[in-house]
Amino acid sequence: MKEIILLKDGEIALKGLNRYSFEDTMIKNAKRRLSSLGRFRFYKAQSTIYIEPMEENIDMEEAVERLKKVFGIAAICRACVAEKDWEQICSLAPVYLKDILEDASTFKVTAKRSDKKFPLNSPKICAELGALLLEKFPHLQVDVKNPEVIVTVEIRDYAAYIHGGQIPGPGGMPVGSSGRAMLLLSGGIDSPVAGYMMAKRGLELSAVHFVSPPYTSDRAKLKVIQLAHLMTPYCGNINLYVVNLTRIQERMRDGCPEDLFTVLLRRVMMEIAEHIAQEEGCSALITGESLAQVASQTVYAIACTDAAARRPVFRPLIGMDKEEIIRIARSIGTFETSILPYEDCCTVFTPKHPKTKPALQMVLDAEGLLPDRKELIQEALSSAETVKVTLSGAAGYIE
Amino acid sequence: MKPELYFDNAATTSTAAEAAEAILEMLTCCYGNPSSLHYKGLEAQMRMDKARRQVGGLLGCRPERITFTSGATEANNLVLFGAAAARKRQGNRIVTTAFEHSSVLEPCRQLEKEGFEVVYIRPDPSGRIQAQDVVEAVDGKTILVSCMMVNNELGTILPIEEIVRGIRRKKKDVFIHSDGVQALGKLPIRLSRLEVDAVSVSAHKIHGPKGIGALYLREGSRILPRTFGGEQEKRLRPGTENSAYIVGFGVACELMEQNGGAYMERIRQCHLRLRELLQGREGIVVHSPEDGLPTVLSLSVLGVRSETMLHYLEQEGICVSSGSACSKGAKSHVLAALGMPEPEIDSALRISFSHYNTLDQVEALARAIEEGQASLQIQNGRGRRR
Numbered sequence: 131m132k133e134i135i136l137l138k139d140g141e142i143a144l145k146g147l148n149r150y151s152f153e154d155t156m157i158k159n160a161k162r163r164l165s166s167l168g169r170f171r172f173y174k175a176q177s178t179i180y181i182e183p184m185e186e187n188i189d190m191e192e193a194v195e196r197l198k199k200v201f202g203i204a205a206i207c208r209a210c211v212a213e214k215d216w217e218q219i220c221s222l223a224p225v226y227l228k229d230i231l232e233d234a235s236t237f238k239v240t241a242k243r244s245d246k247k248f249p250l251n252s253p254k255i256c257a258e259l260g261a262l263l264l265e266k267f268p269h270l271q272v273d274v275k276n277p278e279v280i281v282t283v284e285i286r287d288y289a290a291y292i293h294g295g296q297i298p299g300p301g302g303m304p305v306g307s308s309g310r311a312m313l314l315l316s317g318g319i320d321s322p323v324a325g326y327m328m329a330k331r332g333l334e335l336s337a338v339h340f341v342s343p344p345y346t347s348d349r350a351k352l353k354v355i356q357l358a359h360l361m362t363p364y365c366g367n368i369n370l371y372v373v374n375l376t377r378i379q380e381r382m383r384d385g386c387p388e389d390l391f392t393v394l395l396r397r398v399m400m401e402i403a404e405h406i407a408q409e410e411g412c413s414a415l416i417t418g419e420s421l422a423q424v425a426s427q428t429v430y431a432i433a434c435t436d437a438a439a440r441r442p443v444f445r446p447l448i449g450m451d452k453e454e455i456i457r458i459a460r461s462i463g464t465f466e467t468s469i470l471p472y473e474d475c476c477t478v479f480t481p482k483h484p485k486t487k488p489a490l491q492m493v494l495d496a497e498g499l500l501p502d503r504k505e506l507i508q509e510a511l512s513s514a515e516t517v518k519v520t521l522s523g524a525a526g527y528i529e
Numbered sequence: 530m531k532p533e534l535y536f537d538n539a540a541t542t543s544t545a546a547e548a549a550e551a552i553l554e555m556l557t558c559c560y561g562n563p564s565s566l567h568y569k570g571l572e573a574q575m576r577m578d579k580a581r582r583q584v585g586g587l588l589g590c591r592p593e594r595i596t597f598t599s600g601a602t603e604a605n606n607l608v609l610f611g612a613a614a615a616r617k618r619q620g621n622r623i624v625t626t627a628f629e630h631s632s633v634l635e636p637c638r639q640l641e642k643e644g645f646e647v648v649y650i651r652p653d654p655s656g657r658i659q660a661q662d663v664v665e666a667v668d669g670k671t672i673l674v675s676c677m678m679v680n681n682e683l684g685t686i687l688p689i690e691e692i693v694r695g696i697r698r699k700k701k702d703v704f705i706h707s708d709g710v711q712a713l714g715k716l717p718i719r720l721s722r723l724e725v726d727a728v729s730v731s732a733h734k735i736h737g738p739k740g741i742g743a744l745y746l747r748e749g750s751r752i753l754p755r756t757f758g759g760e761q762e763k764r765l766r767p768g769t770e771n772s773a774y775i776v777g778f779g780v781a782c783e784l785m786e787q788n789g790g791a792y793m794e795r796i797r798q799c800h801l802r803l804r805e806l807l808q809g810r811e812g813i814v815v816h817s818p819e820d821g822l823p824t825v826l827s828l829s830v831l832g833v834r835s836e837t838m839l840h841y842l843e844q845e846g847i848c849v850s851s852g853s854a855c856s857k858g859a860k861s862h863v864l865a866a867l868g869m870p871e872p873e874i875d876s877a878l879r880i881s882f883s884h885y886n887t888l889d890q891v892e893a894l895a896r897a898i899e900e901g902q903a904s905l906q907i908q909n910g911r912g913r914r915r
Contacts, residue, residue, distance in 0.1 A: 189719075229694075233698060347566060347571075349566070527575070
């Protein structure tokens with residue numbers, strides 16, 4: 131029995147003349163995700179993308195699992211291919227759908243006949259196939275309003291396709307179709323979720339992570355590399371820059387007002403991210419900030435942080451509660467790694483009473499107390515380590 | 530010296546050189562305690578993480594779902610007692626099969642003493658378990674089902690997918706465990722898709738070291754720990770990890786993942802050749818089903834006690850088993866569960882292959898069995914006449 135996967139694009143279909151470049155990006159991403167499973171042929175017709183396995187024994191279930199993480203796909207159908215021949219359709223349908231029909235108690239049949247030359251019209255297809263399935267699976271009942279299984283027959287250009295209904299894809303826009311942005315990745319719960327959400331809107335990601343040895347450990351760094359790796363099924367490859375802030379932090383501890391540490395540090399991070407974003411060709415920055423979650427995420431603190439960036443800063447979690455963020459972190463599989471208890475550089479020299487309402491001028495004055503701030507930032511940048519995180523791992527860390 | 534002809538691979542296998550090298554390196558260089566905060570600890574931790582990915586890869590699940598144990602016996606004990614304890618308020622019935630490995634059967638007997646009711650599903654005379662029989666035994670009070678993937682003495686492949694689907698359709702929240710020791714690397718397993726809660730596996734059946742195994746636990750499937758005293762393995766299996774053997778296990782899994790197809794082809798050829806040479810011969814009864822896993826061929830040489838034949842073959846450098854190695858020569862409960870006549874049980878041999886076996890070795894084995902049959906039966910005959 132020959133199987134195929136049909137992809138339906140959602141929002142992309144609404145695009146005008148650019149539509150094809152969106153589709154091509156999506157196909158490129160899907161191809162990359164499936165390549166390790168075997169050879170597939172991809173083609174487009176009638177606003178559907180066809181993915182045809184070109185080898186025996188390809189793990190189709192795994193292919194579907196992977197496609198569920200490719201943004202831009204609105205729905206996925208795993209279907210059985212039949213000739214446009216009514217007898218063949220009737221003989222294949224009960225065999226192909228056996229497992230899901232045995233597990234279900236109600237069903238209905240729908241038909242889409244885009245090839246009008248096919249002798250039976252849609253209502254007739256539904257009626258006849260429905261009757262046949264009822265006969266073969268006597269425990270089933272027809273429920274047209276709310277069936278557990280929607281048996282679908284699509285009569286299209288090249289062939290007929292039989293499937294047990296489509297499953298929702300991840301939606302969004304294909305990664306890369308919106309350009310590239312720089313994610314500030316901390317190792318907490320929020321930032322991987324923020325990166326995931328912006329990738330869903332079509333951004334390719336680069337990332338920056340800050341360390342302060344010996345106040346932070348190699349395990350904390352490894353954890354962040356693991357988080358980036360967990361994001362790759364959704365976001366694609368990520369260039370992760372690891373930047374050492376120890377010297378800057380120690381200088382701030384020695385020379386700046388304690389209650390401003392957090393916001394001063396955030397501004398340093400923003401500036402460093404800006405520099406790397408420039409080199410990486412990123413058009414925006416992304417943070418996992420959620421309004422009022424901590425002292426550095428009050429509206430006043432965010433205003434001060436924002437002023438250190440020239441590029442737009444996307445904060446997709448800004449209006450979300452922690453519980454909502456955790457739910458997404460769990461669903462994308464980053465939560466368990468995020469909660470591993472290692473010190474990160476944001477918690478080094480945390481002031482006892484950070485200012486929750488810093489004013490920008492006050493912060494700029496405090497920065498003035500570090501006359502060599504620019505050089506310190508340059509020094510941190512020049513010692514940055516680049517880790518290329520791909521679907522298959524990260525050299526030296528995840529092999 | 531007689532050449533070594535090793536046909537007892539269901540008992541244990543030789544450790545692959547690659548695994549042994551990795552173990553040596555762990556013992557001598559990466560000896561840090563994976564929980565230590567310094568770089569020696571991290572180094573060991575990272576290698577263990579890699580091994581977890583390799584084991585997860587072969588099982589088709591995410592690495593976080595793997596808990597390392599000292600072997601499948603510990604994994605079976607941990608999961609059976611741990612799952613029964615976690616669910617004892619929901620019911621008290623446990624369903625298993627009569628030909629499980631003793632590391633499942635004996636915990637079940639202990640659970641009976643603790644007040645659980647255990648139902649043992651018997652295989653039919655051909656050594657098969659009908660999925661329907663297991664599913665029918667599951668009732669409203671059933672909390673736990675344990676059913677192996679492949680029988681260790683016969684090679685029978687159990688219809689685990691059908692059993693799981695049937696049980697889930699009937700009662701969603703039963704904890705389903707499967708002993709996957711003989712199936713690991715030999716059957717295509719994708720645990721992320723099989724709706725089982727737990728699977729036990731062992732390294733030394735796939736050319737990894739002895740003394741290391743793992744328990745797969747599905748996301749959200751909860752069991753209670755049996756030992757206490759540390760944070761390791763998410764508190765389910767406290768104690769400093771056997772990092773060297775864990776790494777060896779990982780390497781063995783990786784080798785299986787890469788070469789399993791070729792290994793199984795060699796094993797299949799050996800199995801078929803031996804069947805061809807012995808099946809249908811007078812006085813020889815083959816027990817393993819034709820559609821079983823080719824790793825095992827169980828047969829009886831009527832009139833010659835298993836142990837006698839075993840020691841006869843040993844003189845030729847040949848190693849086979851008289852049943853499950855764990856029972857050290859005791860009468861096979863597996864064959865008894867089939868309702869097999871005593872004379873066949875008394876004379877049963879288990880021949881189990883690995884990809885290191887060759888067709889020449891198989892032919893030598895068949896010759897030796899025939900010779901043994903001829904000479905030992907005569908002796909037996911004389912014995913009777915006297």
